[in-house]
Amino acid sequence: NRHSWIAPTSTDVRSPCPGLNTLANHGYLPRNGRNISVPMIMDAALDGFNVGSDSIIQAAKFGLLSGNAFTTMDLDALQLHNLIEHDASISRGDFASGDNLHFNETLFSTLADANPGVDYYNATSAGQVQQERLAISLATNPNITNTLKEFLLRCRESALYLSVMGDPLTGVAPKKFVQIFFREERMPIAEGWTRPNVTITPDTTSPIEVIVGEASNWTATQQCEDLVIGP
Ligand code: HEM
Numbered sequence: 001n002r003h004s005w006i007a008p009t010s011t012d013v014r015s016p017c018p019g020l021n022t023l024a025n026h027g028y029l030p031r032n033g034r035n036i037s038v039p040m041i042m043d044a045a046l047d048g049f050n051v052g053s054d055s056i057i058q059a060a061k062f063g064l065l066s067g068n069a070f071t072t073m074d075l076d077a078l079q080l081h082n083l084i085e086h087d088a089s090i091s092r093g094d095f096a097s098g099d100n101l102h103f104n105e106t107l108f109s110t111l112a113d114a115n116p117g118v119d120y121y122n123a124t125s126a127g128q129v130q131q132e133r134l135a136i137s138l139a140t141n142p143n144i145t146n147t148l149k150e151f152l153l154r155c156r157e158s159a160l161y162l163s164v165m166g167d168p169l170t171g172v173a174p175k176k177f178v179q180i181f182f183r184e185e186r187m188p189i190a191e192g193w194t195r196p197n198v199t200i201t202p203d204t205t206s207p208i209e210v211i212v213g214e215a216s217n218w219t220a221t222q223q224c225e226d227l228v229i230g231p
């Protein structure tokens with residue numbers, strides 16, 4: 001049907017965001033990944049994941065700055081470093097590594113192996129993953145950007161994967177669903193996942209973000225960074 005998962009073709013473009021890519025792979029966003037407006041993203045996120053506009057409107061508006069079009073963006077342009085894209089991602093390399101766009105299984109092993117002994121991830125394990133991913137970047141990337149901005153984005157993104165793949169009210173998500181979301185950018189419907197029946201808003205994600213942030217034991221590397229507002 002219209003929302004079946006179809007892998008991107010060689011001419012389709014994708015982003016460093018597993019959420020947007022999954023929406024494109026299921027046809028909630030244009031499958032070619034191009035010419036995407038803010039309202040298209042708002043509708044897709046609500047239809048596909050029950051993510052309300054309040055949780056993503058800022059990111060979507062910033063996304064418009066990734067290219068030259070007035071009202072739309074292409075998914076691959078979202079790799080523009082330090083606009084939204086940041087170092088110490090869960091599933092992508094740092095900008096300085098030469099590929100901050102594509103899924104990287106080696107780096108993803110931090111999340112894949114997190115919360116041993118149980119079959120779910122939660123806000124505490126997500127914070128531990130952020131701590132470990134940042135430690136790896138600090139040890140390997142002398143050009144890392146790690147300010148409050150990146151910290152807040154990373155906590156927001158962790159709360160989002162826990163919420164869309166799990167229970168938005170508890171922040172508990174089955175490992176199997178989270179891994180399929182990152183590795184295949186697919187909704188794990190065949191494995192039993194269903195769209196959250198609670199709308200994901202800042203009211204649901206903020207408490208999760210607080211626990212993620214505390215569990216990550218974060219400290220800044222710099223106070224500020226160059227302002228990126230265009231390609
Ligand atoms: C990163 C989820 C909406 C742009 C991420 C990450 C997650 C995520 C889990 C972290 C990936 C990683 O660390 O490897 C979602 C979900 C969304 C959503 C579930 C709801 C539909 C958006 C929107 C935009 C956006 C609206 C902007 C148009 C990005 C970008 C990154 C990212 C540029 C890369 C940041 C980085 O890791 O360097 N997203 N996202 N996302 N997201 Fe989204």
Ligand code: MG
Pocket residue numbers: 016085086087088089092093094095100
């Ligand atoms: Mg990144």
